[in-house]
Amino acid sequence: xxxxxxxxxxxxxxxxxxxxxxxxxxxxxxxxxxxxxxxxxxxxxxxxxxxxxxxxxxxxxxxxxxxxxxxxxxxxxxxxxxxxxxxxxxxxxxxxxxxxxxxxxxxxxxxxxxxxxxxxxxxxxxxxxxxxxxxxxxxxxxxxxxxxxxxxxxxxxxxxxxxxxxxxxxxxxxxxxxxxxxxxxxxxxxxxxxxxxxxxxxxxxxxxxxxxxxxxxxxxxxxxxxxxxxxxxxxxxxxxxxxxxxxxxxxxxxxxxxxxxxxxxxxxxxxxxxxxxxxxxxxxxxxxxxxxxxxxxxxxxxxxxxxxxxxxxxxxxxxxxxxxxxxxxxxxxxxxxxxxxxxxxxxxxxxxxxxxxxxxxxxxxxxxxxxxxxxxxxxxxxxxxxxxxxxxxxxxxxxxxxxxxxxxxxxxxxxxxxxxxxxxxxxxxxxxxxxxxxxxxxxxxxxxxxxxxxxxxxxxxxxxxxxxxxxxxxxxxxxxxxxxxxxxxxxxxxxxxxxxxxxxxxxxxxxxxxxxxxxxxxxxxxxxxxxxxxxxxxxxxxxxxxxxxxxxxxxxxxxxxxxxxxxxxxxxxxxxxxxxxxxxxxxxxxxxxxxxxxxxxxxxxxxxxxxxxxxxxxxxxxxxxxxxxxxxx
Numbered sequence: 001x002x003x004x005x006x007x008x009x010x011x012x013x014x015x016x017x018x019x020x021x022x023x024x025x026x027x028x029x030x031x032x033x034x035x036x037x038x039x040x041x042x043x044x045x046x047x048x049x050x051x052x053x054x055x056x057x058x059x060x061x062x063x064x065x066x067x068x069x070x071x072x073x074x075x076x077x078x079x080x081x082x083x084x085x086x087x088x089x090x091x092x093x094x095x096x097x098x099x100x101x102x103x104x105x106x107x108x109x110x111x112x113x114x115x116x117x118x119x120x121x122x123x124x125x126x127x128x129x130x131x132x133x134x135x136x137x138x139x140x141x142x143x144x145x146x147x148x149x150x151x152x153x154x155x156x157x158x159x160x161x162x163x164x165x166x167x168x169x170x171x172x173x174x175x176x177x178x179x180x181x182x183x184x185x186x187x188x189x190x191x192x193x194x195x196x197x198x199x200x201x202x203x204x205x206x207x208x209x210x211x212x213x214x215x216x217x218x219x220x221x222x223x224x225x226x227x228x229x230x231x232x233x234x235x236x237x238x239x240x241x242x243x244x245x246x247x248x249x250x251x252x253x254x255x256x257x258x259x260x261x262x263x264x265x266x267x268x269x270x271x272x273x274x275x276x277x278x279x280x281x282x283x284x285x286x287x288x289x290x291x292x293x294x295x296x297x298x299x300x301x302x303x304x305x306x307x308x309x310x311x312x313x314x315x316x317x318x319x320x321x322x323x324x325x326x327x328x329x330x331x332x333x334x335x336x337x338x339x340x341x342x343x344x345x346x347x348x349x350x351x352x353x354x355x356x357x358x359x360x361x362x363x364x365x366x367x368x369x370x371x372x373x374x375x376x377x378x379x380x381x382x383x384x385x386x387x388x389x390x391x392x393x394x395x396x397x398x399x400x401x402x403x404x405x406x407x408x409x410x411x412x413x414x415x416x417x418x419x420x421x422x423x424x425x426x427x428x429x430x431x432x433x434x435x436x437x438x439x440x441x442x443x444x445x446x447x448x449x450x451x452x453x454x455x456x457x458x459x460x461x462x463x464x465x466x467x468x469x470x471x472x473x474x475x476x477x478x479x480x481x482x483x484x485x486x487x488x489x490x491x492x493x494x495x496x497x498x499x500x501x502x503x504x505x506x507x508x509x510x511x512x513x514x515x516x517x518x519x520x521x522x523x524x525x526x527x528x529x530x531x532x533x534x535x536x537x538x539x540x541x542x543x544x545x546x547x548x549x550x551x552x553x554x555x556x557x558x559x560x561x562x563x564x565x566x567x568x569x570x571x572x573x574x575x576x577x578x579x580x581x582x583x584x585x586x587x588x589x590x591x592x593x594x595x596x597x598x599x600x601x602x603x604x605x606x607x608x609x610x611x612x613x614x615x616x617x618x619x620x621x622x623x624x625x626x627x628x629x630x631x632x633x
Contacts, residue, residue, distance in 0.1 A: 021103040024162060025052025025151055026171035028108075031100035032146050033179050036060035037186065041143060042202075046176065046190045051168035053151060053159075061143040064116040067123045071135065074110075074127055076102045106130045107158070108151045114144040129154045166516030170562065173197065173509035177212050178258040181251060181285065184208040190508075197508045209236070209285060213249055213507050214534070217283070222329045224286070226321040231290045231314050233321055237268065238283040240275040240326070244552075246559035247510075248281035254288040254295060259306045267315045271322035286318070451597035456589040459597050466625040470601065473588055474619045479603045480581035481614045484542075488523040488573045495525040495540035502538040502551050503531075506558075511536075513562050514554075520576050526554065548583055556583070578614050 022028060029046060036044045039062025047057040065073060076099060104110060105127045115122025124138040152159035162168060169192060176198065180188045184205045190198040200211050210218050221236040238248075252259050264286075272282055296307040308314055452460040459470040487494075506514060511534045521528060525542030538550045557579045586592070592600070604610045604619070611619055 021099050022107060022151075024171060025056060025168055026175045028052065028056050028104055028148055028151065029058070029172050030175040030179070031104065032056070032058040032148075033176070035100065036062055036144065037179070037183060039063045039144065041186065043187045044189075046188070048169070048172060048190075048192050050193070051165040052148075052172055053162060053165070053168065054149065056146075056148040056151070058146045059143070060145075061141070064119075064122070064143050065114045066116055066119065067135075067137075070112060070114050070123045070125050071132075074101045074105045074125075074130075074132075102130075104148060107153075107155055109149045109153065111147040111149075112144065113138060113140040115140050115142055117142050164516060166512050169512040170509045173507075173512060177507070177509060178251065180212060181205075181208065182253045182256050182258065182287070192512075205285075206236070214505050216505060217249075220283070221285075222325045224321050224325040226317060226324075228317060230294075230310060231288055231317060233286065233288055233318060235286040236284065237286070237322055237325060240272055240282070243272070243276035243280040243282050244555075245280050246556055246563075249283040249285070250281065251285050252288070253286070254290060254306055255292060257297065257306070258304060260304050261306070263311060263315060264318055267319040268322055271319050271326065275326070284322075288314075290314075451594055451601065453592055453597065456591060459592075459601065461601065463622060465622055466628060467623045468620055469623070470604065470620045471618070472590075472592065472597075472600065473585055474613050474617055475600055475604045475610075476585040477578075477581045477613050478607055478610060478619055479600070480584055481577050482607050484524055484577035484580050485573065487525070488520060488577060494543040495527050496543040497527070497540045498538065498550070504528075504536040504538055504551050504554055506534045506536070506555075508534060510534075510558055510562070514558055517558070517561055517576065520573050521554070521557070523573075524576060524580060526550075528554075542580065553580070553583055574614065581614075 033044055036058060039060060041060035041062035043061050045059040049055045109128040112125045113122055121137045122140040125135050126133045176190055180200055184203055187202050188198060188200045220238045220242045222239060224233065224235055224237055226233045252261050252264060268284055276282060294309040454460055457472060459472050461468050527540030529537045529539060531537055541550045557576050560575050560579050613619060
């Protein structure tokens with residue numbers, strides 16, 4: 001039998017490794033900026049073209065590299081951060097595995113210009129697909145200048161699966177924000193297609209957070225600070241009243257490195273229990289400082305998942321510190337007995353005597369005296385009592401107690417009588433025709449049938465096979481979704497102008513996504529204008545959703561599009577239509593008249609798929625007549 005196992009060529013091995021480290025243009029930005037920070041750069045500039053697909057350039061003023069180091073840096077597992085396995089548990093740098101530059105060079109065309117401060121000339125290195133094309137001395141400034149062009153040019157399958165420019169740019173901005181939030185001592189700038197998106201000077205942490213997410217956040221943050229022998233925790237948490245369902249800014253950092261940690265997230269949310277509605281999220285920026293020997297950052301290729309040695313103890317410390325911050329800054333409702341506005345309550349003195357209240361009455365009043373025109377000749381009159389009127393009510397009561405004669409009822413058609421019909425004949429014919437179209441020749445909704453509302457949630461109606469129950473909220477979502485989708489496709493959304501435009505403030509990562517769905521928002525009926533700096537004016541909203549908060553509505557649709565990550569136009573249109581339908585649909589508990597129920601049922605059965613909502617939830621169900629009869633046996 002011939003041997004079938006062989007070693008892969010270095011070029012193929014590098015492409016496979018690149019698949020773990022370099023997933024999209026944002027991964028390149030992350031690795032290069034982290035390397036610049038490790039090189040002790042004080043100013044870092046990032047320039048991207050076409051969301052990084054065409055080019056990514058990262059310029060820093062760090063230590064730079066010598067000619068030999070520049071060449072070695074692109075070899076796999078070449079690093080200056082560690083020398084033996086034990087160094088993995090004493091890490092203070094961002095990168096350490098020596099795979100980033102090798103992975104980037106395997107799937108892109110790379111040009112590097114670098115010079116250490118001690119050298120007069122720098123080095124220019126050109127690499128494409130792991131192949132060194134040229135290396136020469138060049139005059140350049142101190143630090144490093146990486147230029148990455150045509151990412152995944154030699155892996156077309158990977159390039160094909162890149163998302164739309166708006167989505168990829170949003171991912172780049174998200175990675176950039178995570179690094180900028182943890183290094184306020186470094187100045188950053190970011191340009192996209194020659195347009196400046198960020199210019200962050202050196203500043204304290206609180207000002208850095210406001211520079212990224214807006215000054216409005218300054219009034220929402222509460223400081224947390226705790227220092228123990230196990231961990232030091234600092235940062236900010238938001239006030240309970242700022243909770244929202246989507247779009248909360250939630251960041252954990254450990255030893256200057258961003259991380260995801262669902263377990264610690266639960267610790268923060270537990271501190272807000274009973275303070276925010278269920279299902280809503282709170283913003284927080286929390287920084288951990290622990291002994292590197294007590295964490296493991298090498299469990300994930302992107303180093304965003306970190307294992308702690310004493311997770312349970314840190315969980316308790318974190319939860320207690322957040323609760324302390326909420327109590328210290330009076331974020332928890334309480335009664336303050338020390339306020340100066342308390343009313344003065346006089347002390348009880350036994351020596352003082354209280355006078356009883358005086359009663360005023362007319363001593364000359366006599367109810368038995370009659371008026372001067374009467375027999376008594378008195379000054380007061382007594383009204384004449386009509387005894388017949390008092391006993392007249394007894395006759396009516398006796399008639400009400402007698403059972404009324406039962407009307408003659410046609411049990412074959414119990415709702416055939418005129419007094420039983422609560423819908424017009426035309427409405428009944430409409431239901432019949434629609435049901436016939438959907439379910440065959442035999443009608444589903446019986447002609448002349450009335451609809452009943454149960455518990456402000458369900459609509460009950462008699463059908464031929466039994467009793468149909470319709471969820472009124474889901475039914476309205478189904479109807480509105482189809483209507484909004486039709487408006488989007490035909491771009492016939494009716495916009496209702498607002499008297500005072502609402503201002504929507506977005507961070508750069510969200511503003512990039514909004515640009516990609518602006519046309520779809522306009523097709524629904526939103527009229528938005530860009531004011532610059534991440535601010536948008538909402539001048540008009542779709543007709544029929546008056547009373548809803550347009551700022552929160554647009555923000556929810558935006559965050560839903562970001563979470564889904566769909567770049568197909570049809571998918572984003574579905575997201576917008578569904579979010580809008582959920583916001584505008586009638587709520588549970590809303591009392592409906594019979595005419596409103598008839599209209600809703602008619603519109604529901606006119607939909608192509610009346611049985612389910614767009615997200616697959618059941619709209620209606622039928623209890624069969626034999627099942628009902630079985631209950632009475």
